[in-house]
Amino acid sequence: MSLTLEDVRRIAHLARIAVDENEAADYLRQLSGIFSLIEEMQSVDTTGIEPMSHAQDVWLRLREDEVTEPDRHESFQSVAPQVEAGLYLVPKVME
Amino acid sequence: MQWEVVVGLEVHAQLSTRSKMFSAASTAYGAAPNTQACAVDIALPGVLPVANRGAVERAIKFGLAVGGAINRRSVFARKNYFYPDLPKGYQISQYEIPVVSRGSVVIQVGEREKTIRLTRAHLEEDAGKSLHEDFHGMTGIDLNRAGTPLLEIVSEPEMRGSAEAVAYAKALHSLVRYLDICDGNMQEGSFRCDANVSVRPLGSDQLGTRCEIKNLNSFRFLERAIEFEAARQIAVLEDGGVIRQETRLYDSDKDETRSMRSKEEAHDYRYFPDPDLLPLQISDAWVAEVYATLPELPQAKRERFVAEFGLSAYDAGVLTASREMADYFEAVVKALGGEPKLCANWVMGDLSGILNKEGLAIGESRIGSARLAGLLRRIVDGTISGKIAKEVFEAMWGGVGEADAIIDAKGLRQISDASEIENILDQIIAANPSQVAEYRAGKDKLFGFFVGQAMKATKGKANPAQVNEILKRKLAG
Structure with a gap:
């Protein structure tokens, strides 16, 4: 799988990371190295082996459906850039 | 050319848990902004999600009710996109392995029954709300809803036209309320539909290109939106045009759908298994336990x-x-x-x-x-x-x-005493000799006139069956 500069720009845009042309070329080289490592691993025949999700044989723990979180919005909002009427304010987004 | 309208629905049902999908904050509707958004919901650094047993149980209940397969192992995935009402930058959902696969719902359209197959039902978390009123040119964000558990129920594209789509949505709405897993309150957004609509020449077995209509929070809007969208697509095709796959928004004020252009690139969600959450295991015993609680459907x-x-x-x-x-x-x-x-x-x-x-x-x-x-x-x-x-x-x-x-x-007791009714009828017959003569001469319609007189005289209290019987006998002479 070969990655192009265009792919790098697109990935950066989707991740909302500003990347200039020099950096893009650097990332292309680094990411291509990672991809070839993945390709190498994928050449191993894993037919019939269920993918692992954890090094140990463990499952998701569930909690009971109970409300235990107090209202801490004042403390949370004390570090927000802008707040009004209990709402967090952000630059306008509109469809 | 005759066209066939093909519809598939994605329904988001808010599950009626007390706490959120991955946090212990309250899900109660209508609280002051952000008072029910905890550190997990607002995505402060270092927090971890812990899944809610009650939400999983409701999903199992739904899966059993529709005869679907309850996957003994399912996986939570991250759906990545940026929007201010989604503070983590991703929504936790299920992608490759949902909690429920397949199943079906029987709908009634008039006197006809039809079975609509389901593709899947998966657990996910809701986003917050953006308020676009004027906050000095800014947008206000309320994260109370962020993290509320949703069951997304996806149907196969098996509805033909808006009437079947509405019948299906109503059947699901009724079902989730029977199961008591969702309050079904559409005004509050507890039950919302997205419709995938396409058209094709009648008789074709190929699916046309579909458009997804978002934001349908009433059965009426669902019906109107599908009808508008189908007519739009037919007009485009009959003009020799092509349908572009896209997301559209239904505007109930203008009764039309329009393209959401800004969402074009957002479709690359880059799903991957959430490393913060292990696979969800559902035991046979748990399934059996939930099965025992199913009500009559x-x-x-x-x-x-x-x-x-x-x-x-x-x-x-x-x-x-x-x-x-x-x-x-x-x-x-x-x-x-x-x-x-x-x-x-x-x-x-x-x-x-x-x-x-x-x-x-x-x-x-x-x-x-x-x-x-x-x-x-x-x-x-x-x-x-x-x-x-x-x-x-x-x-x-x-x-x-x-x-x-x-x-x-009020003295409304019915007069069922035969002699009393006879008396009343005798008086009416005596007072209306010309009508009696006309009736006897063959004007059957006048029977109603006499009944009316009897009811009027008794203020509606005469036993109608007895009045009919006695009157017939008396008029026969």
């Missing part, structure tokens, strides 16, 4: 109402549309000790009429099932006629008292 109840009470399929469908209505009806029949058709007519007629008029749910009825049965008992035993019963019903609704007390106080 709408379809089974409908069939039973037809078999047990001799109701029509239509009446049974109306009465079982909600569990509360079905329970009310059964309670009336039980209290009355029979007469299911009479009970059905009153529950679907006068009672539903006044509830609709006053915007009340059946649980808020001012006349409970026992009191209605008390009224119907007096129709059955001949104390009052059906017509007088309506008057008594209105008085009961107005809070005047019980049926028997109203009947006595």
Whole structure:
């Protein structure tokens, strides 16, 4: 799988990371190295082996459906850039 | 050319848990902004999600009710996109392995039944709300809803046209309320639909290019949006154009759908398994435990109402549309000790009429099932006629008292004494000699005139069956 500069720009845009042309070329080289490592691993025949999700044989723990979180919005909002009427304010987004 | 409209629906049902999908903050509706958004919901650094057993249990319940497969192992995935009401930058959802696979729902369109297959149902978390009113040119964010558990129910594209789509949405709405896993409140957004709509020449087995319509929070809007969108696509195709796959928004004020251009690139969600969450395991024992709690489901109840009470399929469908209505009806029949058709007519007629008029749910009825049965008992035993019963019903609704007390106080008891009715009829016949002559000369329609006179003379209290019988005999001369 070969990655192009265009792919790098697109990935950066989707991740909302500003990347200039020099950096893009650097990332292309680094990411291509990672991809070839993945390709190498994928050449191993894993037919019939269920993918692992954890090094140990463990499952998701569930909690009971109970409300235990107090209202801490004042403390949370004390570090927000802008707040009004209990709402967090952000630059306008509109469809 | 004749076209066929093909619809698939994605329904988001908010699960009725007390706490959120991955945090212990409250899900109660209508709280002051951000007072129910905890550190996990607002995505402070270092927090970790812990899944809610109650949400998983509700998903299992749904899966069993639709006859789907409950996957003993399912996986939570991250769906990545940026929007201010989604503070983490991703929504936790399920992608490759959902909690429920397949299943089906039977819908009724008129007197016809049709089975709609489901693709899957998966657990995910809701986003917050953006408020676009004027905050000095900024957008306000309320994260109370962020993290509320949702069950996304995805159907196969098996509905043909808006009527089937609405019937399916209503069947699901009824089902989740029967199961008590979602309150179904559409105004509050607890039950929302996205519709995938495409058209194709009638008889074709190829699917056309589809458009997804978002933001449908009423059955009426669902119907209107599908109809508008199908007509739009047909017009484009008949003009020789092509349909572009896209997301569209339904605007109920203008009754049209329009493209959401800004979402074009957002479709690359880069799903991957959430490393913060291990696979969800559901044991056979847990499934069996949930199975034991399943109530009688709408379809089974409908069939039973037809078999047990001799109701029509239509009446049974109306009465079982909600569990509360079905329970009310059964309670009336039980209290009355029979007469299911009479009970059905009153529950679907006068009672539903006044509830609709006053915007009340059946649980808020001012006349409970026992009191209605008390009224119907007096129709059955001949104390009052059906017509007088309506008057008594209105008085009961107005809070005047019980049926028997109203009947006595207002002197509404039906006149069933044959000699009294004979007397009244004799007087009417004597007072209207020309009508009697015309009737005897063959003008049958005048029979109604005499009945009317008898009812007028008795203020509607004469037993109609007896009036008919005695009148016939007397007029025959």
